Amino acid sequence: MDADKQMCGLDPDSPFVELAVEVFGLLADATRVRIILALRGSGEVSVNHLADIVDKSPAAVSQHLAKLRMARIVSTRQEGQRVFYRLENEHASQLVSDAIFQAEHSIAQGQPPAHHHQERERA
Template sequence: MADRATKDALFAEFAAVGKALGSPKRLELLDLLAQGPRSVDELATATDVGVSSCSAHLQALRQAGLVATRREGTRIFYSLAGEDVAQLWEHLRRVAQGHRAQTELARRAYLGPDDTTAIDTEELLRRLDSGDTVILDVRPGPEYAAGHLPGAVHIPVEELTQRLSELPAGSEIVAYCRGRYCVLAHDAVRLLSSHGWTTRRAADGILEWKLAGLPIDIGAA
């Protein structure tokens, strides 16, 4: 029969994963890595922390077995250790949304007013097949290159105002980004609507589509 020490050791292993998840900044890093591999300096810029602090958070995630690394010359790239880590991140968000009232308040405060219209994934796929809608990816370039919907046009949201002429006049546009808790598509729809486009946003994003096994293309625009 197993003794208390061996049981405690097993549960300590589970706790190590929970401890690594107990940091908002580390969860933000997982959210970014769910889009695709990124270098330390890219992650530091995206999360608005110093490189040394970012590296420390990444090491904590690596020690917990949640991320993996590869080296290219002097640069180190991080990625999720497996699809199950992305599933863990998605499920953690669902649990928080379902059981913590403050999560919905925080979501609304971050994403802004409920002034954009969403379409579900089934409708988005129908539009992809029909070709009668411009599907617009508004994430940063490295994320688009790591994986995007087939046929998606790529214009990062911060470049959208200067590149409106690249979008076909009169077309309906559906913007998408990282997932349900990403503000980029909301901002893109607001901007496009203010310039007269008929536009909606995808309710889901790359994280949800990857987990659903939908086709994802890889490569830069």
């Protein structure tokens, strides 16, 4: 009977808490955050193009992408010798966006941060 009962991942005693901590650890790198920001809304991007965007060598970007791929944050498609990367789903993108927004709050000094201005303009 308990097999039909699924635990909410947002419960404090969820088995996903430790995995979430691993995701935070993986994202605790500026190059990986920049890669995720570069992949947002871009569809598929080659390693060389990502390297240009984040201003790192293709070899360094490939190493970061390998870690993101092992964590299933990005996925790949190969076309001949070229490999294209894309975000696996919207969650890593949202997590990075929320972290950036929190950082904006940290330096806003009592003023509404930039993302609040953007929200008002869209309304």
